[in-house]
Amino acid sequence: MIIVTVNDRLGTKAQIPCLASDPVKVFKAMVASRVGRPAHEIMLKRQGERPFKDHLTLEDYGVSNGVQLDLELDTGD
Amino acid sequence: MDLSVEEANKIRVAMGMKPLPVPGGSAPTDTGPTFKEKKSSDSDEEPASTLETRSAAAYDNWRELQDEADAKAKREAKAAAIKKEREKAQRFAKLDGKGLADDAADEDDMAWLKGTKKRQKKIEKSERMRKELEEREWQAQAALQYTEADLAGVKVGHEVDDFGEGEDQILVLKDTAVDQEEEDELEAVALREKEKLQEKLDSKKRKRAYDPNDMDEAGQGSILAQYDEDIDGKKRKAFTLDGQGRTVEEVLLEASGKSKPKKVTLSLDILKDDTPVNDYMDISEIKVRKPKKKKSKSTRRKRADDDDDIFPMPGEDTAEHEAMDVDEPKATPKPKKDLTNESFVDDDDLQANLAAQRREALKKRKNMKMRPEDLARQLREEASATPDVMDTTEDADEPGLVIDETTEFVSNLQRSASEEREEERRRLRRKSSQPSNGIASMGGINSADPEGDVDTGQSYAEVEDARDRSESHARSVSVDVTGTGLDQEETVDRGLGSTLRLLKQRGVIETSENGDQNAFFRERQRFLADKQKAEAAAERLAKEQRERDRTSGKWSHMTPREREEHARRLNSQRDQLESRKLAEIFNKEYKPNVQLDYVDEFGRHMNQKEAFKHLSHQFHGKGSGNQKTQKHLDKIAAEKKRLAQSSLDTSQAGAMSNAQGQQSKKHKQAGVRLQ
Numbered sequence: 145m146i147i148v149t150v151n152d153r154l155g156t157k158a159q160i161p162c163l164a165s166d167p168v169k170v171f172k173a174m175v176a177s178r179v180g181r182p183a184h185e186i187m188l189k190r191q192g193e194r195p196f197k198d199h200l201t202l203e204d205y206g207v208s209n210g211v212q213l214d215l216e217l218d219t220g221d
Numbered sequence: 222m223d224l225s226v227e228e229a230n231k232i233r234v235a236m237g238m239k240p241l242p243v244p245g246g247s248a249p250t251d252t253g254p255t256f257k258e259k260k261s262s263d264s265d266e267e268p269a270s271t272l273e274t275r276s277a278a279a280y281d282n283w284r285e286l287q288d289e290a291d292a293k294a295k296r297e298a299k300a301a302a303i304k305k306e307r308e309k310a311q312r313f314a315k316l317d318g319k320g321l322a323d324d325a326a327d328e329d330d331m332a333w334l335k336g337t338k339k340r341q342k343k344i345e346k347s348e349r350m351r352k353e354l355e356e357r358e359w360q361a362q363a364a365l366q367y368t369e370a371d372l373a374g375v376k377v378g379h380e381v382d383d384f385g386e387g388e389d390q391i392l393v394l395k396d397t398a399v400d401q402e403e404e405d406e407l408e409a410v411a412l413r414e415k416e417k418l419q420e421k422l423d424s425k426k427r428k429r430a431y432d433p434n435d436m437d438e439a440g441q442g443s444i445l446a447q448y449d450e451d452i453d454g455k456k457r458k459a460f461t462l463d464g465q466g467r468t469v470e471e472v473l474l475e476a477s478g479k480s481k482p483k484k485v486t487l488s489l490d491i492l493k494d495d496t497p498v499n500d501y502m503d504i505s506e507i508k509v510r511k512p513k514k515k516k517s518k519s520t521r522r523k524r525a526d527d528d529d530d531i532f533p534m535p536g537e538d539t540a541e542h543e544a545m546d547v548d549e550p551k552a553t554p555k556p557k558k559d560l561t562n563e564s565f566v567d568d569d570d571l572q573a574n575l576a577a578q579r580r581e582a583l584k585k586r587k588n589m590k591m592r593p594e595d596l597a598r599q600l601r602e603e604a605s606a607t608p609d610v611m612d613t614t615e616d617a618d619e620p621g622l623v624i625d626e627t628t629e630f631v632s633n634l635q636r637s638a639s640e641e642r643e644e645e646r647r648r649l650r651r652k653s654s655q656p657s658n659g660i661a662s663m664g665g666i667n668s669a670d671p672e673g674d675v676d677t678g679q680s681y682a683e684v685e686d687a688r689d690r691s692e693s694h695a696r697s698v699s700v701d702v703t704g705t706g707l708d709q710e711e712t713v714d715r716g717l718g719s720t721l722r723l724l725k726q727r728g729v730i731e732t733s734e735n736g737d738q739n740a741f742f743r744e745r746q747r748f749l750a751d752k753q754k755a756e757a758a759a760e761r762l763a764k765e766q767r768e769r770d771r772t773s774g775k776w777s778h779m780t781p782r783e784r785e786e787h788a789r790r791l792n793s794q795r796d797q798l799e800s801r802k803l804a805e806i807f808n809k810e811y812k813p814n815v816q817l818d819y820v821d822e823f824g825r826h827m828n829q830k831e832a833f834k835h836l837s838h839q840f841h842g843k844g845s846g847n848q849k850t851q852k853h854l855d856k857i858a859a860e861k862k863r864l865a866q867s868s869l870d871t872s873q874a875g876a877m878s879n880a881q882g883q884q885s886k887k888h889k890q891a892g893v894r895l896q
Contacts, residue, residue, distance in 0.1 A: 145226075145241050145280060161229050161241055165276060170238055177232055203272075209283075 146208055150175050150188070152215040164208065169198040175215065187218035242280050372462045374469075378408040379416075380458040381468060406459070500575060729864055741814065748810050755806060759799045766791065823857060 146164050148171070151157045158178045162171055168188065176183040189195045191214055196205055207213065230240035377392065384390055392407040431447075461469040711723035724730045770776055770791075779787065819832035827835060838844045845853070885892060 145283065161226055163239075163241065163276070164279075166238065170233070170236055173236055174229060174232055 146202075147210065148202070148207055149210070149212040150179070150215045151212055156215065162202065164203040165201055167199060167201050168196045168205075171202060172198070179215070181217075184220075185218050187216040188213050189216065190214065369462075374461060374463070376404060376406045376459050376461050378406050378459050379412050381460055381471075383412050383458075384409075500578060727864060744810075744812070745814070748806075748812075751810065752803065752806060755802060756799070759795070759802070763792075763795050766795075825857065825860075 145161055147159050147161050149157065149159050156179060158175065160171070160174050160178060162174060169183075172183045172186045172188065175186055175188070179186070187195045190205065190207075190211075195216075195218070196213075226241050226243050230243070233240050378395060390409040390412060392409050395406040395408045397406075460471075463469045463472060711719040711726065713720050713723065721730070767788075770787075776784065817832075819827040819835065821827050821831070821835060834845075844850065
């Protein structure tokens, strides 16, 4: 189990326990339950990188314990 | 952890994901498949070789880490507690032992009361001791202190007045040899410096042997006081302290009853006194009554009077007049008022007053003594003003009166009619005698005669001059006095002296009047002579020595080579000696006089500026241009011309150089000055 921090740099910051093998989609659902925003509106990315794709896992993106991810609004395009 | 693991697990389960493992609980065991036990994982496979094994080991690793951290925290807490305990124990350990209150507790109150007296005594005794000690110390200090009482009888090498009021001077013991018998003397370094400076300045001043201003107030001074210092040595100003804030001298003076010499009081309005005493009353004091206007007499009458004054009547009067003229040409007519004044009532008073004033003025003039140098200078000036008078052989019987053209002109104005008549008579006589005398008279025993004949147009002055000339010719020695009141310029034909004087007059030669140059020249000659003498003496000595050597037996024993050697050695010795002596002479007496004189191609002496220019041109191999050269040549020509022309001649254009000429040129006024 790892704990990942999600931060939108606007005042919302959440720490979410998960497994490194979780797909990004599941992680987004967990973030949505914490942040109060629908999962399809959530876009996650590491700072300065491209957004995470839903069908890959956190492991694939090299997310490990204590990593902080950026939370942005996904407009669908 | 914000989101508790249980909540997260709920969500996960709802989404069909496997739940997160809960650390404490056995949650993972109850549902779904679980990881294998550790034992099984490390049995055959290498740990963490695959992703699965690694992720399986993750939880255990995390737990281990957590445990470790917990253990560490616990350890630290325990260590801190122990430390705290120990410190506490230490703090309490210090506190035990006997306190102040414990100490005093062994006596009872009665005993303490009894002891108080003893204690009091003890305290008093110590106090007394302390006081005594202090007193003794104070006395010792007082004995050590140096007060003015200790200074009694010490001499101070300055005048009391030198110490100005309100300024501090530091006096130190004067430097003297240790074995000197003199008593100690104090001196202020600053004052001593000042005195020295003053002395130096005084010595630089030219001191007069007799200085009336330097007399002391009482008017007494020793005879030839200027040598006092040489004979008795320098007088030192000093006073002695008596230890009571006064000087011994002062006390003695007071005791002897003599007060200080009274200072002369000087009034400060010297300027007022300096003005010469006026012989006349101040105009403000005089009250003048306006005289009534009288009707003036006829002008004609007055004219007659004037004529009388100017042309005195012929006869004895004129003779008297002539005599007077000779004796004192500037005698002013005595005012007739004197006679009339005598009848005045207050005349005596006035006369007495005037006499007193005159006496005073005379005394004052006498007081202004003339220094000998001044007198000498005055004499010299007088001599140079009339140099030719001195030259004449008839110096002794030369009258004090000098008649030149100016006075002659004045006397001509007053010439009486009698003289004219006399002149005419003379002329007549000559005319009558001329035919009889014939050529002989023309021959010129009396050279004035022909001039006298034709002189109707000439002025009396010329006639007089001519006669004078003839007379002086007869005497063969003339008194060279010229018109215009100025001396005639010297001419070159009369010898070197007059030439020199001419050049001097024109400013061609500048001479320094002092005898410095002469003295300098003499000095130099003497130096040269000394040197020569010294050289000659050395030479003679050498010769003698050589002779002596030759005659002595030593010479004959030597081989020629040795002789040569010996001679050379002696020579070098002599040379050394001689050169040393010469150097000594040089050091003592040689004063070189170096003058750089530059002469240009025309033979003129160039001044510094010109010389620099000249050298510069030579150095650069290039002279000034055409125009400048022309200018320079013009300047030289003008200079030559100026030198050639007489300084007295004002008729030429060169006369424009004088001040008046320049003025008139500036104002564009045409005109010639008549003399």
